[in-house]
Amino acid sequence: MNKIDTKRPRVRRASSEATKFHMSSRAIDRSVEEYAAWSEKKCVKHLAHVRWGSFETMPCPHCSTCTRHYFYEADLRWKCKHCGSKFSVTSQTVFSGRKMPYRKLLASLHLWACGSAGQPTLELRRMLKHKSYNTAFTFTGKMREGLVRGFNTGLISGVVEMDGAHASGRRASEKRGKPLNYRAPSEVLESEESALLTTAARQKKRRGEKAAAIAAGGKVDPNTGQVFPETRRMVFTMRRRSGAKGQGAVITRVGVGLSETPDVVEALAKSYVAIPESVLATDTGTAFSKLGKRFQLHMQVNHSETLSGPDGAHNNNAESFSARQDRSEKGVYLNIEPKYLHDYAVETAFREDNRRKAPGAQADLALHHALNVGESHFWRGYTHGRHRGYEVLATGTRSYPSSGPPKGVAQMAAHFGRLPR
Numbered sequence: 431m432n433k434i435d436t437k438r439p440r441v442r443r444a445s446s447e448a449t450k451f452h453m454s455s456r457a458i459d460r461s462v463e464e465y466a467a468w469s470e471k472k473c474v475k476h477l478a479h480v481r482w483g484s485f486e487t488m489p490c491p492h493c494s495t496c497t498r499h500y501f502y503e504a505d506l507r508w509k510c511k512h513c514g515s516k517f518s519v520t521s522q523t524v525f526s527g528r529k530m531p532y533r534k535l536l537a538s539l540h541l542w543a544c545g546s547a548g549q550p551t552l553e554l555r556r557m558l559k560h561k562s563y564n565t566a567f568t569f570t571g572k573m574r575e576g577l578v579r580g581f582n583t584g585l586i587s588g589v590v591e592m593d594g595a596h597a598s599g600r601r602a603s604e605k606r607g608k609p610l611n612y613r614a615p616s617e618v619l620e621s622e623e624s625a626l627l628t629t630a631a632r633q634k635k636r637r638g639e640k641a642a643a644i645a646a647g648g649k650v651d652p653n654t655g656q657v658f659p660e661t662r663r664m665v666f667t668m669r670r671r672s673g674a675k676g677q678g679a680v681i682t683r684v685g686v687g688l689s690e691t692p693d694v695v696e697a698l699a700k701s702y703v704a705i706p707e708s709v710l711a712t713d714t715g716t717a718f719s720k721l722g723k724r725f726q727l728h729m730q731v732n733h734s735e736t737l738s739g740p741d742g743a744h745n746n747n748a749e750s751f752s753a754r755q756d757r758s759e760k761g762v763y764l765n766i767e768p769k770y771l772h773d774y775a776v777e778t779a780f781r782e783d784n785r786r787k788a789p790g791a792q793a794d795l796a797l798h799h800a801l802n803v804g805e806s807h808f809w810r811g812y813t814h815g816r817h818r819g820y821e822v823l824a825t826g827t828r829s830y831p832s833s834g835p836p837k838g839v840a841q842m843a844a845h846f847g848r849l850p851r
């Protein structure tokens with residue numbers, strides 16, 4: 431019988447900074463259980479602190495007078511000492527007109543913050559027994575809106591890594607659940623038939639297919655000349671490196687474009703990066719070469735040779751954002767409509783930047799944005815059929831009408847000639 435060799439050298443792997451954080455007591459603060467024990471007044475106090483930094487003194491949302499307003503315990507609202515208007519802690523915020531109890535709002539928010547790549551709406555509904563799917567859906571949508579309008583703004587500087595990644599869109603869902611390199615029987619047959627054709631006939635057939643794809647709404651990629659489907663989008667990220675060893679990137683900005691071209695990356699850099707005082711780090715993508723000349727320095731890493739070149743020439747932090755975005759699309763949200771892709775990318779950026787904060791702290795930060803960007807532009811009246819009619823792209827907003835049958839009870843009744851059952 432073999433004796434166990436006790437002197438066998440043990441493999442020791444150094445913990446990464448991320449592991450150290452997740453195993454520490456800093457990784458947890460509050461729980462849903464604790465929120466459940468909070469009174470509605472305690473919730474309002476908490477929300478007031480997150481929104482205004484105080485429960486006693488705050489600006490009136492109607493006239494901006496900042497003083498100690500009259501607080502009414504019965505309905506947990508204030509009456510303005512100057513204009514006499516009544517207001518609650520969610521007045522003039524994305525949650526104005528809310529019917530959800532405060533306790534449930536905070537519990538939803540906590541669970542939303544607990545996800546590392548996102549929080550599926552269906553799961554949220556099941557966990558907290560939200561009466562309708564729309565309640566949970568508009569809640570998560572409004573949280574994202576707060577981040578789009580409050581978090582993903584302003585210029586970043588320093589060493590900025592930039593990268594673009596294909597967002598899955600419709601293309602990925604076609605391949606979902608199929609083995610690697612899967613080809614449908616029709617595709618196999620087609621390639622066998624094509625092998626029998628002469629070169630000229632094959633080229634003619636390809637030209638015909640390309641024309642048909644363009645006629646069906648496809649777009650030509652200016653870099654490769656290939657036709658891509660109308661629903662294809664790319665998510666671009668810009669991340670400021672922290673400079674401290676093992677700490678990765680600290681501030682992230684994101685945007686969505688149709689393809690990786692010089693005009694798209696320039697529009698993004700102009701909106702989010704203080705170009706003259708920054709250093710750009712990218713891969714060798716041709717779209718970045720003109721833009722790079724306007725920075726103090728342009729570091730490029732050739733990804734076909736190495737992942738990290740000398741003197742910090744890499745964009746691995748930008749790649750790590752793309753990895754989380756990919757997990758979010760393929761593992762959590764599954765089928766993000768191109769129209770809302772920007773919102774989801776911003777959510778990922780927020781989660782990535784706050785990856786080393788406990789869920790309660792993350793929730794408070796996200797809530798601060800949601801309570802300080804004014805009323806919702808994207809989700810007010812959503813359940814009554816008022817859907818956002820545009821998408822946010824790097825080069826500006828673009829019209830994008832709602833898909834599917836008409837939304838909302840009145841519109842559906844007009845369309846189908848009867849009330850929905």
Ligand SMILES: [Zn+2]
Nearest residue numbers: 490493510513
């Ligand atoms: Zn007032």
